Every structure is written in structure tokens, then in C-alpha cells.
Amino acid sequence: xxxxxxxxxxxxxxxxxxxxxxxxxxxxxxxxxxxxxxxxxxxxxxxxxxxxxxxxxxxxxxxxxxxxxxxxxxxxxxxxxxxxxxxxxxxxxxxxxxxxxxxxxxxxxxxxxxxxxxxxxxxxxxxxxxxxxxxxxxxxxxxxxxxxxxxxxxxxxxxxxxxxxxxxxxxxxxxxxxxxxxxxxxxxxxxxxxxxxxxxxxxxxxxxxxxxxxxxxxxxxxxxxxxxxxxxxxxxxxxxxxxxxxxxxxxxxxxxxxxxxxxxxxxxxxxxxxxxxxxxxxxxxxxxxxxxxxxxxxxxxxxxxxxxxxxxxxxxxxxxxxxxxxxxxxxxxxxxxxxxxxxxxxxxxxxxxxx
Numbered sequence: 214x215x216x217x218x219x220x221x222x223x224x225x226x227x228x229x230x231x232x233x234x235x236x237x238x239x240x241x242x243x244x245x246x247x248x249x250x251x252x253x254x255x256x257x258x259x260x261x262x263x264x265x266x267x268x269x270x271x272x273x274x275x276x277x278x279x280x281x282x283x284x285x286x287x288x289x290x291x292x293x294x295x296x297x298x299x300x301x302x303x304x305x306x307x308x309x310x311x312x313x314x315x316x317x318x319x320x321x322x323x324x325x326x327x328x329x330x331x332x333x334x335x336x337x338x339x340x341x342x343x344x345x346x347x348x349x350x351x352x353x354x355x356x357x358x359x360x361x362x363x364x365x366x367x368x369x370x371x372x373x374x375x376x377x378x379x380x381x382x383x384x385x386x387x388x389x390x391x392x393x394x395x396x397x398x399x400x401x402x403x404x405x406x407x408x409x410x411x412x413x414x415x416x417x418x419x420x421x422x423x424x425x426x427x428x429x430x431x432x433x434x435x436x437x438x439x440x441x442x443x444x445x446x447x448x449x450x451x452x453x454x455x456x457x458x459x460x461x462x463x464x465x466x467x468x469x470x471x472x473x474x475x476x477x478x479x480x481x482x483x484x485x486x487x488x489x490x491x492x493x494x495x496x497x498x499x500x501x502x503x504x505x506x507x508x509x510x511x512x513x514x515x516x517x518x519x520x521x522x523x524x525x526x527x528x529x530x531x532x533x534x535x536x537x538x539x540x541x542x543x544x545x546x547x548x549x550x551x552x553x554x555x556x557x558x559x560x561x562x563x564x565x566x567x568x
Contacts, residue, residue, distance in 0.1 A: 242272045242567050245294035247287075249279045249305045260362075260384050260486050261300050264323070267556045268298070272563065279305035288312055295567045296321060296357075302328040303339065307348040310355050319357035319566050324379065326362070326483025329369040335413050335480050340373040350374045357566050362484040365505035369483075382562070384484045385555035388547050391493035393470060399533055400431050400472040402496075404465070404487040407438030407446065416478030416501060419520055421450040423476070426526040428453055430533070435460060435468060469494035473539070474532045477506060480519060485509050493546040495539035497532040499525065513538065513545040 246268065248261050257265075268274050277283075277290055291297055291312050297320045299306045306322060313320050328349065330338030339345035353359050353370065359379040361367035367379045401424070405415045412418050417434065424432040430453060434446065437459035447456060460468075469475070475491035477500045482488075484505055488498050498514035500506040507516045515528035532538065 240271055240273075242296065242563060243294045244268055244272050244274045244563070245277055245290050245297045246274050247277045247279060247297060247299045247305060247309055249301060249303060260484075263385060263387075263552065263555075264298075264300070264559065267552070267559055268563070271560060279309075284308065288316075291316055291318055294318060296563065299323065301325045302349045302352045303345075304348065306352045310352045314355055320355065321358040321360065321562065321566060322352060322356040323360045323382075324362065324366050324370060324483070326366060326481070329366065329373055330481060330483070331369075331373055332414075332481050337410070337414055337481055340369070346373060350376070353379075358562055360562070363505040364508055366483045380562075382555060382558045383550050384486055384489070385550050385552045386486065386490050386493050386546065387552045388493050388543075389552075391466065391469065391490045393495040393539070393543065395470055397473045397495065397539070398471050400433065400468075401427070401474040401476060401529060401533075402433040402435055402468055402472040402491070403476045403478070404435045404491070406436050407434070407442045409439060409442050411438070412442055412446070414480050416476075416480060416519070417446055418449065419478045419522070419525065420476050421446055421454050422522055423478075423525050423529060424454045425451045426522070427529065431455065433457060433468065433472070435465065465490075466494070469496055472496055474499055474529055476525075476529070477501070478517075478519070478525060479503060479506065482506050482509075489546055489550050492542035493550075495543050497535055497538045497542060499528045499532055509550075510542070511545055513542040 246265055265276060275290060297309055297313055297318055299309060300323045302322055302324060310320055328339050331340035332338050333341060353374060353376045359376060360382045361370060361379040362384045364381055367381050370376045370379045403420045405411055407417060432454045434454060435457045469491050475488060475496035475498050477485055477488040479501055481504045488500060492498055498510045500510055500516055501519040502516050503519050515532055517525045517528045
């Protein structure tokens with residue numbers, strides 16, 4: 214008896230590919246994963262490492278940490294690869310793109326934020342400079358795929374470079390690891406590397422000033438960084454602000470699980486991984502109304518005017534007394550920013566790029 218074959222919807226196809234139940238995914242696909250050093254990160258940033266881990270589970274991934282003296286090695290590795298996957302549209306991506314044009318290899322570029330930003334007030338972003346606008350346009354025009362980490366990030370690409378083909382693939386967190394546990398306490402936290410450059414960009418000085426409004430509530434500034442920047446923040450912070458310095462990921466998880474409120478009071482964020490990690494643990498986010506932050510938290514938190522201490526303090530007070538918003542915050546993360554969702558999207562993009 215002949216039966217009508219089942220027609221799979223797109224999501225079912227992606228899941229089938231992941232499980233290897235249809236012949237679309239080529240597990241022998243060789244990906245050259247190229248990234249550059251970020252001076253304010255002591256190691257590979259977590260959002261880059263997550264992509265490495267995601268792709269390594271189903272493809273043959275070769276990591277390449279860019280240095281100028283490794284250009285010959287880069288040529289060799291590009292020749293051996295089926296696709297080049299690059300984080301950030303900076304000068305390493307420019308060099309790699311020139312090579313891939315000659316060798317005829319497809320390139321996937323992930324925009325990170327700084328590479329397409331032009332925030333003159335805080336002196337942040339490559340797009341402030343004509344040279345980087347030129348090489349950025351060259352890179353993205355020659356990429357097979359351009360991935361933006363938020364709609365805001367995509368609009369920056371359009372506004373500064375005229376590139377309208379970027380696809381939004383949100384950053385992600387592992388919601389099986391970052392999850393609520395135990396009882397919440399009236400604690401307010403913020404996470405970030407502390408440096409002269411990040412104090413304003415991340416709103417760290419604003420965070421400690423807001424703490425003055427809550428003398429009986431413990432605020433924690435979590436993260437290590439430059440000694441002078443930390444000393445400055447300590448000099449303007451009230452006694453209820455604790456500076457943890459560097460902590461392990463396990464300790465960070467415990468803070469997320471214990472704290473009721475998470476503050477991300479940044480001037481600029483292309484996405485905001487830390488705020489999403491916190492939301493996954495039922496923290497209620499209080500953010501500024503800048504860049505991608507309103508988009509990321511949606512209606513699952515409190516969005517405030519950047520730098521307006523009273524407005525932020527009102528939001529923190531509301532968050533401390535809210536018993537439902539934390540659940541809503543986690544639900545938003547699971548629906549939009551889960552590891553599984555990014556994995557599905559990246560797998561689909563790789564299979565579309567490499568026949």
C-alpha cells in the first residue's frame with residue numbers, strides 16, 4: 214500500500230538534521246573558527262566559547278587565534294577548511310576575507326557590537342573611523358552570511374555600512390545550567406569587567422550611586438579588572454556595595470540564584486549576555502533604555518532612562534517587591550535566547566553555506 218509521505222515543517226527538518234536522521238548535515242564539514250584577542254577579556258569570551266562548543270559537537274572545528282605572524286598558517290588552514298566562521302568584522306576578518314576571495318571559500322561573519330558601533334560620547338566603536346568603515350563594508354559585502362546578535366546590532370550594520378542582508382541570531386545562554394535554585398534574597402547585583410573604558414559604557418558608576426538610595430540593601434559589583442578603575446568605584450561607593458573581584462562561574466551562578474534584582478545600566482550593549490544569564494536564574498532585570506537592552510528584556514523587566522538615578526532607584530524598588538517578574542524573565546530567555554535555539558540556527562546556517 215502506498216502512503217502519502219509526511220511533509221516536515223522547517224523546525225522538524227532542523228531537529229532531524231541535528232539528530233542525524235536525514236542526510237542533510239555533513240558531519241565532515243571543516244570549519245575554521247577565527248577569532249581575535251579582546252584586550253579587556255583575560256580569556257576567550259564566554260559567548261565565543263559557546264559557539265565553539267555548539268559547532269564542535271557536529272562539525273570538525275579548527276580554532277584559530279589570530280596573530281599577524283600566523284598569516285601563512287592562516288592561508289594553510291583556510292585552504293583546508295570548507296567554511297570560515299569569524300567573530301567580529303575587524304582587521305583579522307579583513308585579512309581572512311581577502312584570502313578567502315582568492316581561495317574561493319565561504320565566510321560567515323558574526324557581528325559583536327564594537328565592530329559596527331559608533332558611540333562618540335563614550336569613544337566606543339570602530340565605525341567612528343573611516344578606515345574601519347571601509348574594511349567593514351568590504352568584509353560584509355564578501356561574506357556568504359552576516360549574523361547580528363540583536364535587531365539593534367543589525368540596524369547599526371545597515372546605518373553605518375549600508376549592509377541590509379544581516380540575519381539576527383541572538384546570543385544565548387545554557388538555560389539548563391543557568392536556572393533558579395533556592396530562595397531569592399533582597400540583593401542587587403551587576404556583573405562586568407571593571408576598567409576605565411567600561412565604567413561609563415557599562416554604567417558601573419551609576420550602579421554604585423543607585424546603591425546610596427538603598428542603605429539597607431546589599432549591592433554586589435561582580436567582576437575583576439583594572440586596579441585604578443576598581444579603586445575609583447570604591448571611592449564613590451557607599452558601604453552597602455561589595456566588590457567581589459574575580460569569581461568562578463560556579464560562584465557567579467550562586468549569585469544569580471540568590472539575587473532578586475540584576476542591574477545592567479549600560480550606555481551601550483549589542484546584546485547583554487550577563488543580563489540574560491541573570492534572567493535565566495529568575496533575576497528581575499533593571500536596565501537602561503540604551504542600545505539593545507530594551508529589545509533583550511522586552512516586557513520581562515524594568516527599562517529606565519540612562520543615568521537617571523531616581524528613575525533607576527524607583528525601578529529597583531519595584532523589582533525588589535515584585536514576586537512574578539522573575540518567572541517572566543526566565544520564560545523570555547527560554548523562548549528567545551536558549552542554547553538550543555542558537556544551536557538550531559547555526560546548524561541551519563552552516564548547512565545552507567556548505568552544500
